[in-house]
Amino acid sequence: MNFLHLFLIFLAAIFLALWFFSRSAALKYGRFAILLLVATVMLMPFAWLVCSAFKSIDAMDRYTFLPPPSQISCDNLNLDNFRSLLEKQPTLSGPVTFWRYVANSLFLASTTTVVSLFFCSLGGYALAKYRFRGRNAVMVYMLSSMAIPAVVLLAPNFEVIWRLGWMDTYKALIIPGAVSAFGIFLFRQAMLNVPNELLEAARIDGCNEFKIYLTLIMPLVRPMSGAFCLISFMGSWNAFLPPNIFLQSQSKLPLPVILNQYMGTYVQHYGIFLAGTLLAVIPPAILFFSLQREFISGLTSGAVKQ
Amino acid sequence: MSVGQLVTSSPKAVPAYSAVTRRRSRNPRAPYLFLLPFFAINLVFFLYPLIYATVLAFYQTNGPARRAYVGWGNFAFILRDPDFHKALWNTTIFAIFSIGLQLPLSLGLAMLLNSKNDKFKSLFRLAIFAPNLVGQVFVGIMFSILFMPRYGLFNRGLQSLIGWGLEEQWLGDPKLVMPAIIIAAMWMYVGFNMIYFLAALQNVDQSLVEAATIDGAGPTSIFWNVTVPAIAPVATFVVVTSTIGSYQLFELPYNLLQNNGAGYGPSNSGMTIVGYLYQNAFANGDLGTGAAVGWVLTFIILIISIIQIRIAGKVGSET
Numbered sequence: 327m328n329f330l331h332l333f334l335i336f337l338a339a340i341f342l343a344l345w346f347f348s349r350s351a352a353l354k355y356g357r358f359a360i361l362l363l364v365a366t367v368m369l370m371p372f373a374w375l376v377c378s379a380f381k382s383i384d385a386m387d388r389y390t391f392l393p394p395p396s397q398i399s400c401d402n403l404n405l406d407n408f409r410s411l412l413e414k415q416p417t418l419s420g421p422v423t424f425w426r427y428v429a430n431s432l433f434l435a436s437t438t439t440v441v442s443l444f445f446c447s448l449g450g451y452a453l454a455k456y457r458f459r460g461r462n463a464v465m466v467y468m469l470s471s472m473a474i475p476a477v478v479l480l481a482p483n484f485e486v487i488w489r490l491g492w493m494d495t496y497k498a499l500i501i502p503g504a505v506s507a508f509g510i511f512l513f514r515q516a517m518l519n520v521p522n523e524l525l526e527a528a529r530i531d532g533c534n535e536f537k538i539y540l541t542l543i544m545p546l547v548r549p550m551s552g553a554f555c556l557i558s559f560m561g562s563w564n565a566f567l568p569p570n571i572f573l574q575s576q577s578k579l580p581l582p583v584i585l586n587q588y589m590g591t592y593v594q595h596y597g598i599f600l601a602g603t604l605l606a607v608i609p610p611a612i613l614f615f616s617l618q619r620e621f622i623s624g625l626t627s628g629a630v631k632q
Numbered sequence: 633m634s635v636g637q638l639v640t641s642s643p644k645a646v647p648a649y650s651a652v653t654r655r656r657s658r659n660p661r662a663p664y665l666f667l668l669p670f671f672a673i674n675l676v677f678f679l680y681p682l683i684y685a686t687v688l689a690f691y692q693t694n695g696p697a698r699r700a701y702v703g704w705g706n707f708a709f710i711l712r713d714p715d716f717h718k719a720l721w722n723t724t725i726f727a728i729f730s731i732g733l734q735l736p737l738s739l740g741l742a743m744l745l746n747s748k749n750d751k752f753k754s755l756f757r758l759a760i761f762a763p764n765l766v767g768q769v770f771v772g773i774m775f776s777i778l779f780m781p782r783y784g785l786f787n788r789g790l791q792s793l794i795g796w797g798l799e800e801q802w803l804g805d806p807k808l809v810m811p812a813i814i815i816a817a818m819w820m821y822v823g824f825n826m827i828y829f830l831a832a833l834q835n836v837d838q839s840l841v842e843a844a845t846i847d848g849a850g851p852t853s854i855f856w857n858v859t860v861p862a863i864a865p866v867a868t869f870v871v872v873t874s875t876i877g878s879y880q881l882f883e884l885p886y887n888l889l890q891n892n893g894a895g896y897g898p899s900n901s902g903m904t905i906v907g908y909l910y911q912n913a914f915a916n917g918d919l920g921t922g923a924a925v926g927w928v929l930t931f932i933i934l935i936i937s938i939i940q941i942r943i944a945g946k947v948g949s950e951t
Contacts, residue, residue: 328792329792330792330793331793357744357747358752360744361741361744361745361752361756362756364741364756364760365755365756365759365760368759368760368762368763368819368822368823369759369762370785370789371763371774371775371778371785371819372762374778374785375774378777386783387783390785390788445669445670445673448666448667448669449666449667449669449670451666452662452663452664452666452667453663453667456662456663458660458663458664461663464667471674471678473934473937474678474682474930475876475879475880475926475929475930475933476880477880477882477906477909477926477929477930478682478685478923478926478927478929478930479677479678479681479682479685479926480909480910480913480922480926481685481688481909481913481919481920481922481923481926482680482681482682482684482685482688482919482923483677483681484696484913484914484919484922485684485688485696485919486676486677486680486681486684488696489696501673501677502673502676502677504669504673505669505670505673505674507670507674510670534659535659535662535666536662539666560765560767563767564766564767564768564769564770565767566767566768566769566883566886566887567882567883567910571914582767582769582770585769585770585773586769586773586887586890589773589776589887589890589891590890590891593891596777599773600773600774600777603770603773603774606770607765607766607770610765610766611765614765618758622761622827622831
């Protein structure tokens with residue numbers, strides 16, 4: 327019997343008491359209580375991550391989250407983890423700081439996002455708004471290419487990249503990911519809803535096809551663009567396998583590969599790589615909070631007819 | 633004339649526009665030009681590698697430059713390799729648990745969340761979905777510490793909840809490695825699948841639910857006769873995509889177990905099929921074996937997906 331048990335028994339007791347008076351009130355309360363418990367469990371690792379990033383190594387073992395308020399001092403709660411993390415570190419390609427890896431990740435993720443936003447929306451526009459010879463064949467080809475698991479391409483793509491001389495360059499990561507059948511389909515779905523009369527009117531006004539795409543269609547599918555940017559950014563930001571395979575110079579590596587490395591380097595001082603993990607989680611979180619609604623509608627648009 | 637002609641929703645209904653379309657000469661090459669980037673990239677990084685993978689699977693290679701033809705040797709080696717058996721077993725266990733345990737949980741949470749006029753709904757949804765912000769790599773890193781014996785948050789939580797688990801070596805004990813991976817993946821993906829079920833539940837016809845309630849149907853009967861048929865297409869989609877995703881599991885266990893058995897767990901207890909591919913193709917430099925593993929995995933995924941879609945189709949036609 328401990329505090330946690332008492333708390334759970336307390337929650338159950340309220341449920342029983344409510345059940346006695348009104349069943350619907352009890353069900354409403356039960357629903358709320360379960361969701362609250364689940365949400366707490368889901369958020370707990372994040373709370374723990376934030377606390378751990380600031381704790382000293384002794385405090386890490388002693389307290390699960392934070393020390394009790396009376397015990398808090400600069401000895402157990404400080405910026406030492408970040409200080410060690412952000413120190414310059416000697417590598418084969420000269421001294422490198424952690425910010426360099428953050429910059430690498432930001433560059434890779436934003437470049438991939440912008441490039442694939444352009445190519446995928448362009449392809450989606452062609453499939454949604456033109457009738458041309460071979461269109462159905464193209465659609466069937468794209469759909470079936472989506473059914474092939476990406477891992478079958480890993481080994482042969484390694485050789486393709488090697489023969490192109492792209493090993494240890496960002497080209498190897500950006501160009502193969504610059505356009506995907508999945509992205510084209512997302513944009514096609516969104517663009518089908520744009521009325522054709524609008525395009526006709528623009529044509530009569532003398533707009534060429536590319537200008538219609540850029541100035542008319544793209545502003546109309548802004549919500550889908552938001553969702554796509556987020557999906558694409560997070561995919562690239564969190565990618566581990568391709569950069570791990572294709573990049574070799576230490577100074578070019580993005581965060582996931584670096585933090586994986588640090589797990590081995592700082593095995594005794596894990597506060598350091600937890601601080602790094604916290605820094606690595608922040609940029610996608612900011613993006614997500616600003617684009618939350620679009621993201622969820624974009625995720626489900628493939629599976630659910632709106 | 634069909635080339636480059638605009639798709640109008642009903643050409644006969646708006647004759648004025650079609651007439652304009654015919655008169656104005658538009659560039660019929662535009663759609664091809666717009667799709668050109670896709671085809672160029674797809675050819676080099678998808679179609680060619682896909683065909684080339686079939687060739688490569690019959691060679692033994694040492695890095696990209698040196699190779700020797702071995703016929704079906706790679707496949708024979710994989711199918712006899714105890715490491716591959718271990719990987720296949722682990723990945724299958726993982727897939728079974730993510731469908732049998734995680735998806736019902738996702739559906740349950742979605743049903744709890746799915747009610748009108750609830751100001752907390754979006755807050756709860758956000759909290760449960762939040763782990764998806766974090767990539768598999770970072771989840772693996774976090775859980776490698778959360779699972780620490782005596783000090784880890786998970787071990788401490790388990791101890792205070794059921795009085796067991798404080799000293800368990802989740803990542804060091806071969807028996808506990810797969811449960812640890814399943815738990816970490818559950819934390820990460822339960823909210824992701826919940827979002828799909830939540831969207832599907834919004835398609836459930838409320839008037840049908842009301843009619844069934846008036847006719848005296850209980851919640852269980854409503855669930856099986858109204859809710860399940862309405863969400864069946866999305867459920868099929870979620871089951872098939874989670875199976876495909878489960879069979880490609882790699883980054884989460886590889887990072888979780890980075891300090892335990894070099895990413896594969898003690899005595900390969902956390903080895904997955906893609907982990908096996910990675911080890912052979914990139915750690916050992918035999919791209920040929922890697923390509924062969926890729927094909928074996930594709931074959932497994934294809935068979936399972938087809939069976940699942942068949943079953944879903946049969947169940948769907950009965951209801």
